[in-house]
Amino acid sequence: MNIKKVIKFSFMLILVLVVLIAAINTVVLYQIKDNELSKKNISALVFLQENMNDIVIETINTKNEDNLKEIKNKFSQEEKNFEYIKNSFILSEEDEFHDLIFSDIHKDSNIFKSLEKLFLNEKQIEHAFDRIFDLQTEKIKLIDEFKLIYPKENSQRKKLEQEILKSNDLELIKLFSDLKYYSKETLYQHKNQVALDKWTSRIKLLINKLDSNEFKNYLKTVEKIGLNIVTTKNIEIEEEKLSREILNIININKKVNLEIETNIEKISSSFLSNVYFIVTILLLLTIAFIVLFAYKVYRNIGLSVDEIESKVQDGLVEIKTLNSEIEHTQKEVVFTMGAIGESRSKETGNHVKRVALYSKILALYYGLDEKEAEMLKQASPMHDIGKVAIPDSVLNKPGRFDEHERKIMDTHAALGYEMLKHSNRPLLKMAAIVAYEHHEKWDGSGYPRGLKGEDIHIYGRITALADVFDALGSDRVYKKAWDDERIFNLFKEERAKHFDPKLIDIFFEHLDEFLKIRDSLKDV
Incomplete structure (x- = not known):
């Protein structure tokens, strides 16, 4: 075999x-x-x-x-x-x-x-x-x-007792006394037929002596109540x-x-x-079969373990090199695309570099981990990629836009999102969010969707602050660069309006780092 x-x-x-x-x-x-x-x-x-x-x-x-x-x-x-x-x-x-x-x-x-x-x-x-x-x-x-029935029996007995006592007949009084004794035995103690018979027998003796209708009626009542008591006891x-x-x-x-x-x-x-x-x-x-199987494989496969390991290691190194090259290429493409978007509006490549570095600092101090912050650094240059679809007449117009031109310009955020949203790559998915939400404002007055507060993704909030800080401090076709004091006053005024208040606090707490980056990457 x-x-x-x-x-x-x-x-x-x-x-x-x-x-x-x-x-x-x-x-x-x-x-x-x-x-x-x-x-x-x-x-x-x-x-x-x-x-x-x-x-x-x-x-x-x-x-x-x-x-x-x-x-x-x-x-x-x-x-x-x-x-x-x-x-x-x-x-x-x-x-x-x-x-x-x-x-x-x-x-x-x-x-x-x-x-x-x-x-x-x-x-x-x-x-x-x-x-x-x-x-x-x-x-x-x-x-x-x-x-x-009991109240009737009690009433009849008391009435008969009064009549007997009036008679002053000692024999009758004794018989009636026995009657009272056996009534109590039947009602409260024995509650059986024997006690009931003793009770009724005393009544019958009184009837024989007096032949009284009252005693006859009383006997009927007693027999009825006695039967009730005896039955209940049984x-x-x-x-x-x-x-x-x-x-x-x-x-x-x-x-x-x-x-x-x-x-x-x-x-x-x-x-x-x-x-x-x-x-x-x-x-x-x-x-047993696994051991046998392993032995057969060991006996029949010509390639030694060392050769296999060597080939595997070589393959892993090659895969790692290719992955690294793909990753660098992807980052370079993303950065280049961001630079293209900025260059159409006569802005320098240093703008996207500064925005990238500002974004990473803000991300780290906000609490994002190193890997996510680094990815945001790579994605943030794509924030204005939608500008490639904006006409030059609007994009590079000196001075303020009219209402129609402003509406055209504002479409660049949604256009950028549409360009990137179909990718499954984490970096491009992040870039799509940045492009879509970097013009949203904390108080809900931004565009394109008017998101408010933490409904705006943290990637968008971070890039917004980084972009505005660099844009205000740079010359553009429609304005001159602002001085630092004016920029800082604006940021303080726009805290919890345009910008996430926590990010503004981080910005001022670490201002020296932002200024150092700006100084090291000045536009020529």
Whole structure:
């Protein structure tokens, strides 16, 4: 087998192994995520059942039918939440591709049985709640009924007591005293049928002795209120029993949840161990083939490492030289184009050189890094490149422009931008910004777009100040150079009007550097 076939086969085999490892890792991550979701959902099921238990307690304690309805709605919502999570387990029973390799953790037989316990226990809690709800509804009605009957019983008993006392019959008084005793036992203490029977038996004895309609009516009232009390007590007993059953279910579920978590940890640990073993084998195979591949290449390629390194170094040097030459050429072209733009308006090349150096100083002190400041130095000479498209009659007119000529002259900023904006070169992109925005003013009164403050790019703000400083101090066809005092006074007046106030401050703080550049590059 020749070297080309060896390389081709080796690359294909390594690619297959890498894809296989990646696929296994993907399945592992999915499985871990799925297992965590299963654990989270199982814990949520137990938590929901605990909430249901709290709602049951709230149901037993409520004394208002409207509140009872609200509680039932709350319980129904918890049931829906439980069913939603339960259905997520059922839906995930459908086989998925990754299940062919690693089955979902909740499909493990032990975990599945535990889940079935949780689902069954939830049904028991639902049935118990429905029974408690019905009992509590009945209990509230009985309590409301008791509140209506009790005043009547109390009133009847007091009236009968007065009649008995008037009779001065000791036997009747004793019987009535027993009646009062058993009424309290029935109403407040025992609340059972035995206490009620003792109460009614004393009333019947009084009826036998007196044959009084008042006592007969009182007996009916007592039987009615007694039945109410006994029934209410029986409901409370049954509610307490059901509540204990639910609490017992909750405790069982907590144990089931703990069992599930333990089983999940065991399965996850075993799962990760198996995956680690498989991935390790695949990695070893990959490394072995890479080593074999490297050996074959080393044996069959005639060019030595030293020769390769030598050729690479030579190539790098050549590339570096070419890049340097391209960069210098690009900078020279940009500078030359800027000089051409200035020369059309009878301005010297020294103007663009001074503007370039002023721009770099301002950029550095403003906070731009060395690389960006140097690039601005190279781009700023292009600020008036648009002037190449302005007619000579306008460009070189001595004296002031009329309104029409001013409009023509002002188009040079947009024209310069249009010339440069299509380039993807960072230097020319920066030059496009400079050309476009160097006539904008801090207060928004500039052109061509009337930008204001920091909406004007820092490149435009810097070049504007550098250009104006040099232009004012130089002779032009339409004016004589200004003296320094007049220039400085103007800059102070135009701070935060024409110019960025921070740049004006930098200019005066480092004035000696600007003057030194101007003196070293005077126009001849």
